[in-house]
Amino acid sequence: MTGDTGLEEQVLERIERARRRKARVREEHVTLAHGAGGKATHTLIEGVFLESFRNPVLEPLEDGAVIDEMAFTTDSFVVTPLFFPGGDIGDLAVNGTVNDLAMCGARPRYLSAGFILEEGFPIAHLRRITASMAAAAEAAGVHIVTGDTKVVERGKADGCYVVTSGVGTLERPTRLSAAAARPGDAVIVSGPIGEHGITIMLARGELDIQADLTSDTAPLNELAARLLDACDDGDVRCLRDATRGGVATVLNEIAEASKAAIVVNEDIIPVRPDVRGACELLGIDPLYVACEGRMVAIVSQASAEAALTALHSHPLGREAAIVGRVNDDPPGLVLLKTAFGGTRIVDLLVGDPLPRIC
Amino acid sequence: MTGDTGLEEQVLERIERARRRKARVREEHVTLAHGAGGKATHTLIEGVFLESFRNPVLEPLEDGAVIDEMAFTTDSFVVTPLFFPGGDIGDLAVNGTVNDLAMCGARPRYLSAGFILEEGFPIAHLRRITASMAAAAEAAGVHIVTGDTKVVERGKADGCYVVTSGVGTLERPTRLSAAAARPGDAVIVSGPIGEHGITIMLARGELDIQADLTSDTAPLNELAARLLDACDDGDVRCLRDATRGGVATVLNEIAEASKAAIVVNEDIIPVRPDVRGACELLGIDPLYVACEGRMVAIVSQASAEAALTALHSHPLGREAAIVGRVNDDPPGLVLLKTAFGGTRIVDLLVGDPLPRIC
Numbered sequence: 001m002t003g004d005t006g007l008e009e010q011v012l013e014r015i016e017r018a019r020r021r022k023a024r025v026r027e028e029h030v031t032l033a034h035g036a037g038g039k040a041t042h043t044l045i046e047g048v049f050l051e052s053f054r055n056p057v058l059e060p061l062e063d064g065a066v067i068d069e070m071a072f073t074t075d076s077f078v079v080t081p082l083f084f085p086g087g088d089i090g091d092l093a094v095n096g097t098v099n100d101l102a103m104c105g106a107r108p109r110y111l112s113a114g115f116i117l118e119e120g121f122p123i124a125h126l127r128r129i130t131a132s133m134a135a136a137a138e139a140a141g142v143h144i145v146t147g148d149t150k151v152v153e154r155g156k157a158d159g160c161y162v163v164t165s166g167v168g169t170l171e172r173p174t175r176l177s178a179a180a181a182r183p184g185d186a187v188i189v190s191g192p193i194g195e196h197g198i199t200i201m202l203a204r205g206e207l208d209i210q211a212d213l214t215s216d217t218a219p220l221n222e223l224a225a226r227l228l229d230a231c232d233d234g235d236v237r238c239l240r241d242a243t244r245g246g247v248a249t250v251l252n253e254i255a256e257a258s259k260a261a262i263v264v265n266e267d268i269i270p271v272r273p274d275v276r277g278a279c280e281l282l283g284i285d286p287l288y289v290a291c292e293g294r295m296v297a298i299v300s301q302a303s304a305e306a307a308l309t310a311l312h313s314h315p316l317g318r319e320a321a322i323v324g325r326v327n328d329d330p331p332g333l334v335l336l337k338t339a340f341g342g343t344r345i346v347d348l349l350v351g352d353p354l355p356r357i358c
Numbered sequence: 359m360t361g362d363t364g365l366e367e368q369v370l371e372r373i374e375r376a377r378r379r380k381a382r383v384r385e386e387h388v389t390l391a392h393g394a395g396g397k398a399t400h401t402l403i404e405g406v407f408l409e410s411f412r413n414p415v416l417e418p419l420e421d422g423a424v425i426d427e428m429a430f431t432t433d434s435f436v437v438t439p440l441f442f443p444g445g446d447i448g449d450l451a452v453n454g455t456v457n458d459l460a461m462c463g464a465r466p467r468y469l470s471a472g473f474i475l476e477e478g479f480p481i482a483h484l485r486r487i488t489a490s491m492a493a494a495a496e497a498a499g500v501h502i503v504t505g506d507t508k509v510v511e512r513g514k515a516d517g518c519y520v521v522t523s524g525v526g527t528l529e530r531p532t533r534l535s536a537a538a539a540r541p542g543d544a545v546i547v548s549g550p551i552g553e554h555g556i557t558i559m560l561a562r563g564e565l566d567i568q569a570d571l572t573s574d575t576a577p578l579n580e581l582a583a584r585l586l587d588a589c590d591d592g593d594v595r596c597l598r599d600a601t602r603g604g605v606a607t608v609l610n611e612i613a614e615a616s617k618a619a620i621v622v623n624e625d626i627i628p629v630r631p632d633v634r635g636a637c638e639l640l641g642i643d644p645l646y647v648a649c650e651g652r653m654v655a656i657v658s659q660a661s662a663e664a665a666l667t668a669l670h671s672h673p674l675g676r677e678a679a680i681v682g683r684v685n686d687d688p689p690g691l692v693l694l695k696t697a698f699g700g701t702r703i704v705d706l707l708v709g710d711p712l713p714r715i716c
Contacts, residue, residue: 030479035509052488057503065503074470112432130410144411145423151393165523
């Protein structure tokens, strides 16, 4: 809490704003920011969807709904381009839904697949997408058991949108929740961040940046299971995959739900040099860039080392690191200790610097 | 099987074609017909999706997947216009998913809701849609427990697409299946057909037809439960809501899966005069027009009268009628006894006379 003049003021103002914010959608029309995962998305979800659908299962707004001994989740994919280094919309969709279930602590079991296709979309592309979905499902140990197809006229969609929903079984006593972080807990990131988002931006070919990057899209269910196995019941408080809005957004959601502060160290957060370089050129903080195969884990101090060892033992967790701690004050805020010794607030994203990355 | 010269020839040719058809997608690009629910949709599902995702749960291609004591289903909605007499894309989506679960014999419990929104879409419209989803969920006794929102740039979608998935519990021993129809069974339609499809066509304002019609969109779970309660275990063989492709498509799916013939009487199939009139002007057979609150039930002869009485006792089943029988020959075909004393084959739809009605 030291190092920056005016930080305390910022904190107070931020808390006041959060209180005032109270989910009122002021825009009259949908903006791209409503889909970015940041502030506008949160407001839309709370001000429109939660207002309409409110019920105790929906209200925690976790990655999936936990009902009886089951987890249930859904995700729409509108990524552009459809094919990119390291994956395509198909495995992205399967992994995304597998990960949402895994983040609930569930074993992903069954997926549905919905396709909204534009008239004229090449069947060969559709086959590539379904083949990659099948391979991703196989890799994650899930089955695609039901589906739906709609076709809209030329110009009324953008090639192919994929919507996957998933059902998983809760086979452990631990109930994970963004509201469960407690002061003293360790904040773990499972690997280098931002590769997916930057890969997509570069794949669009609109930027004159050369980088040797591939999407990190991957199923996190095994990694999550390994982590849960290594820790005592209840010691893993929360798991979140850092997709739209990146690690910064996930940390904000946890800080807010847990009414705790989260303090992370910029120096320790793993970021590949190519990602860092592209982010600098784009003027984006890698903390806000989407990953599709990385998760944030909040783990009790007692289990933190065991958790880290477990993550390191899996190929997807080799570069996992404890990047920060949960504090009790100021509640609801994420603070970043910068490489230069300062401290700044990491707020929710405003606007959408990286549209349609998933 | 009498009354038409050449019928036998047609039957043989149709069987031969069906054998040859064997799910090969010949087109190089997606066409609107791939979304119409008819021949092209079936070929796409079998030739692309089933080929990629094949597993024993998916393979029956029912309205939903039955796994353990649970049913799981998904549906995408791209109806245009979004608001129409009798409903909107919101209650249509909720009812559609509720009905898919009910058609599996399940009690619908939990729904997910995904939104793909076009930049610039009016928030007021989104609120109308979510309000109508909430009301439909309430009416059907289900909760919307998880969701997702994506926004695409202006011109990259068509206002709002809604994707709902659903989970239901199987609380009865009866397992319904399109493959379970047996010779002698009664074919029941729960009410007048084609209202939804014609209402949507007229709501587009492109046709100079005056008709006082509203969509039949409604949740069928109570009606289905009442039917199942009234019949002995196993006597209800199959339930299908007659959406895209209408009653004709559902009957074809059942005939094919059961390797039985289905013979229906044109005279007895309930069709409101306004629907019949509009269909005549449009040159469409009402048998192919989508309903969103009507189902086809295949019920054993022994339980047929009890089934009909049960349906008549519910507001949504007042006009239910036994419209035909299951025969053993010719397997896989649907035959219509016409009002003029002839018999003709009711084939799967080719092309899409009514695009984007759901």
